[in-house]
Structure formats: C-alpha cells, structure tokens
C-alpha cells in the first residue's frame with residue numbers, strides 16, 4: 001500500500017504501546033501504515049492510499065474485499081478517537097489518554113469494484129457519540145464514484161486494556 005501522507009496523522013498520536021497495528025501502526029515495520037487525517041473543519045476524517053498489486057481479489061485489477069474492510073477498520077477507529085476528542089474540546093496527543101477506540105462491529109456494503117491503479121479515498125463522519133461508544137459512517141471512493149460504504153460501532157478502550 002502507498003498511503004498518502006500529509007502532516008501528523010491521528011495514528012501518529014496513539015501512545016507508544018498502541019502503535020503496532022498491522023494496518024495503521026507507525027511502528028509496525030511490515031504494516032501498511034494507513035494514515036487518517038481530520039478535515040480542516042474537523043467534521044470529517046480522510047484517508048487515501050494506492051493499493052499494491054499483491055492486494056488484488058479474484059477479479060483482476062480489483063481490490064480484495066478483506067483489504068477494503070481493513071481500511072475501514074483502521075480509518076474508523078482513528079476517526080472515532082478524533083471525534084471523541086473534538087467533542088470534549090481536546091487536541092489529540094499522546095498525552096490525552098481518553099478516547100482510543102477499538103472495533104466492536106463493522107458493517108460493510110460492497111457496491112462497486114475498487115480499482116487497483118488509482119488513489120482510493122475514504123471519508124468518515126460521526127453518526128452517534130456517547131462516553132464509551134462511537135458510531136462512524138464511512139464512504140470509499142475512486143474516480144469520484146462511491147465503491148463501498150461502512151458503519152462501525154467503536155468502543156473506547158478501558159484503562160486496564
């Protein structure tokens with residue numbers, strides 16, 4: 001995967017102990033290093049990448065469905081952390097220990113094949129937010145066409161995890 005990098009990503013602010021996710025952990029050498037960024041107004045989050053050829057599904061030049069879910073998984077949990085921090089008026093930093101989220105439920109709708117040879121963009125928004133739970137909506141696009149959508153229930157990690 002070739003993630004599009006900008007300035008500091010939400011994943012870069014995960015505490016040292018939590019930076020080893022295979023999909024998005026900055027410290028996982030074999031990982032994909034997906035990066036999630038808040039939009040300027042903070043209302044949405046975005047991730048972009050170009051898939052490597054090895055991640056194709058059964059149909060030539062189409063991205064493997066499990067990879068599509070993986071991107072939603074990493075982008076959704078990072079987005080949930082961002083929205084929870086924003087809701088409390090907090091900046092997202094390594095010192096802010098609240099609001100790191102893991103996936104409890106991920107529903108994915110595969111609407112059109114996702115191509116391998118162009119930039120894929122995923123945007124997220126928050127549907128519902130409470131103290132421990134965030135429901136995140138996501139859309140995956142290529143060439144301006146929505147290819148997949150997802151709805152995630154993400155739950156804040158407890159201090160003892």
Ligand SMILES: CCCCCCCC/C=C\CCCCCCCC(=O)SCCNC(=O)CCNC(=O)[C@H](O)C(C)(C)COP(=O)(O)OP(=O)(O)OC[C@H]1O[C@@H](n2cnc3c(N)ncnc32)[C@H](O)[C@@H]1OP(=O)(O)O
Nearest residue numbers: 018021073074077100101102103104105133153155157161
């Ligand atoms: C797993 C190891 C984690 C180690 C610590 C890591 C810290 C990481 C920090 C930052 C790194 C972020 C790195 C990105 C991660 C990338 C994404 C992944 O790959 S995540 C891995 C895959 N996910 C799991 O393995 C979750 C396994 N499940 C669980 O551990 C529990 O079930 C958990 C924490 C999700 C919830 O258990 P409860 O006992 O803490 O909380 P309850 O009370 O059951 O639920 C809270 C609220 O969520 C709803 N909820 C829970 N499960 C639901 C479900 N399946 N569907 C719908 N709603 C659900 C409940 O109805 C409740 O909602 P109401 O507050 O009452 O409105």
